[in-house]
Amino acid sequence: MNEHQGSSGLKALQGYLPLLERCSGLQADPVPASEPLQRFPGAEPGGITTAPPASAQEIEPLHKQPGNHSGEGAAKPRKAFPVLGIDYGHVRIPFEISLWILLACLMKLGFHVIPSVSNIVPESCLLIVVGLLVGGLIKGVGEKPPILRSEIFFLFLLPPIILDAGYFLPLRQFTENLGTILIFAVVGTLWNAFFLGGLMYAVCQVGGTGLNHIGLLANLLFGSIISAVDPVAVLAVFEEIHINELLHILVFGESLLNDAVTVVLYHLFEEFANFEQVTIIDIILGFLSFFVVSLGGVFVGVIYGVIAAFTSRFTSHIRVIEPLFVFLYSYMAYLSAELFHLSGIMALIASGVVMRPYVEANISHKSHTTIKYFLKMWSSVSETLIFIFLGVSTVAGHHYWNWTFVISTLLFCLIARVLGVLGLTWFINKFRIVKLTPKDQFIIAYGGLRGAIAFSLCYLLDYEHFNMRDMFLTAIITVIFFTVFVQGMTIRPLVDLLAVKKKQETKRSINEEIHTQFLDHLLTGIEDICGHYGHHHWKDKLNRFNKKYVKKCLIAGERSKEPQLIAFYHKMEMKQAIELVESGGLGKIPSAVSTVSMQNIQPKTLPVERALPALSKDKEEEIRKILRNNLQKTRQRLRSYNRHTLVADPYEEAWNQMLLRRQKARQLEQKINNYLTVPAHKLDSPTMSRARIGSDPLAYEPKPDSENLPIITIDPASPQSPESVDLANEELKGSSHLSSSPEEDEEGLVMRVKEPSSPGTDDVFTPGTSDSPSNQRMLRCLSDPGPRPEPEEGEPFIPKGQ
């Protein structure tokens, strides 16, 4: 019966995909109901494939032999070879899945096109509304809308979201608040489940005829299903409100870790409901199983995480499959945990957390980017689908609305949450150093959103044993909708109203990293001096163990010995280089280094710098020659490489260029130093030399007010223009100019005379102020040649011969 999902999905897409419009138009073709499979394909060729409608008409008879035109088929002794056949059943499932995903993506896209909507209403709400509409449409057409099947949810939709959360878990905050999170997740969820279950049982006892048959265990089961805060819903809402990290990790961590409690309670009560009598031993076993489920999940996750890290040690030759290992091992961890009814979510998180530091050290930067993007992509698609299906399922499912039950569920849910948070924070605050303020408590209580996990768990219930399932589902959906819509929509204004601390947008800087490490060591030291073995002491011990043994096993080569600070520094450098390339050239350096150079912070090198302009003309010329030759060689080699590589990745190429240039620049610096025979500071650190040569001149760019700078277009091949380099932004400006003014276009290959400009800068290296051409040339020699993002546009670099 599912085949109509697709067509109705298409209907919903009408606004977005004009191409598909014809398809749904064609769908109105009268087709016998006995052939539901044929109906949609009949529409297909006209809509999706570009096959001419005539041929579609021709084919149809062939395909529908048992149907209308069977007489014709029977008359023929031998069937003609089908030139074009239709077999929708063959592709149906993947086709419909793709359509649903497409719908989800287009919806997501649509929400971001209209920013005013997504500013007020969280995406999750919009998606549920879309799901409701789509479900209504499907129902309106007279078909049965699909329901969010629990197996699909737990096996395919949930893992990407959890893996994304686990892999990018802010470990530091998480471990620092682990106690609080655990108390909320375990005690809080237990409290919610039993409080709600007990009260609902009371309600059922007095609530009238419809409810009397619901026993205590069924109510407790219901309570355990509904009590867990849902990670998907929490993520969806909290990502948007940018709340401070502490609150985020508290609520989010709780939603992740309460999985174990939910799983145990769920299975426990489900089993108990079938028992004749529940003995004390059963309860003890249930209690034990909590530890087995949670710790077992973590154990499975850690095992897979270690294996993944170990595998990634050897992937240096086959970089392309590196990301796959991360996904596969994590998924295996999830499945293995589910296999034993352990907590799959815990396993996924544990594996993500364990493997990440080692995998990241082993795999290439590109693979890391791939992992990042894939995880984000998968998780956001899953999330979108989950919310849409939640809406669709609401329309599709059977509902049994009982006012008493639903209203009291909702009410007790909220009360239990508030009481639980208040009570637990009172207790936790006794031990916390950074106390949770009433505001924090409010947000934690308010952020307790319920979601699709509860729905799916309830859907999993066996109708045989729980004939009140429909009522449970209705109540759960009501609670989900209430939390997602009402709380999700009001939490942002409330956060603003209460002036809850927001997340600070800080770029992790090298200074911060140094300070953080310094502080860590300091605190460890103070703890040791106090003779108190606290948090920092054990962390330090663990770190040392990690460095001494684990890293050696799991990380290949030299990187295993790399201290964290150096690794961080390399990462940052890499990021800067990439940012540099991505920003369209070396014109503007986005990093902090841009405005300050080494000579600013180390005055002793100043004499070297000063000595430069004072050189005699011929000496200067000589230096310039060296510089020019070197840079030109680089440029030429890279150009040719560029031309002969079919699938040149401009990104990587530009980045390689960057590194090459940096290296070159470093060598040149050395040469200059030798040449100038300035003995002091020959042993500049790499950054220093790089900074001076690589970024110095670039920092002194013409200010933005010099927009009307004349374009410098230089032909590297022509002898009268010795410099093969120019500043990338000049060239970008140039290209925009080129398109606008045709007469400049004609002169594209000629070097233009530079006019003095940008009077605002008092900088020697600014090309504007210094009229002397030698100075300008010096600048350009020193600067890196910009990468060429669009080689076709950059006429200056194309040799005259072309």
Place this chain on the structure above:
Amino acid sequence: MFAALHGPAPGRFCSRVLPRAPGAGGSAGTSAGTSMGTSTGTSTLSLCPPPVTSDQIEHLHRRFKQLSRDQLTIRKENFDSIPDLEFNPIRSKIVHAFFDKRNLRQESDGLADEIDFEDFLTIMSYFRPIETSMDEEQLERFRRDKLKFLFHMYDSDRDGKITLHEYRNVVEELLSGNPHLEKEAARSIADGAMMEAASICVGQMGPDQVYEGITFEDFLKMWQGIDIETKMHVRFLNMEPIGHCY
């Protein structure tokens, strides 16, 4: 004497974090009580909540005696006896901080040869946790105090600036736990960090300008992103507070 420091005098901050709670001195009842006590003005007390409780003081005093081998003062050598400290890469800086007179809030400069229990407590009081009862002003001072302590650890020549040389030293020490120490790497990290600091604190710089070092004001700027008040504390100093602010 200390009360005067709490005035709006520029450049000086309320740095008397007061290891002595009024109630604590008496209730501790140990010999520590003699060294703590009444010397401090009450005006300071009203500003600064009691950092350390009697239990903690007692514990610290036991530890102090253990370290000093029952002497009244601790010398640098006494810190050598702490085995765990041996692996700490910034060990010397930490030990130094205990004897730094700037941290001890004595008027004079330089290094002390030995510190008594009161000084020991003073140093420890830098690692007090934040308290909910603090208002904005107290919080700000609290923050500054902690950062000042850190700043002094970086600024080893006491000229009020963290120069490039000092910064390199710090990074080298941080990396010294590593057997394959590359001086080059440490230097380039320090250089990068210094450039970053300069660009954060000064912004656009001409080639003639010289950034001599990170001043305390710059240091504050750099730490803006990190909630030092919630990070720089030792758990031990957060036992249930008994004393109250009078």
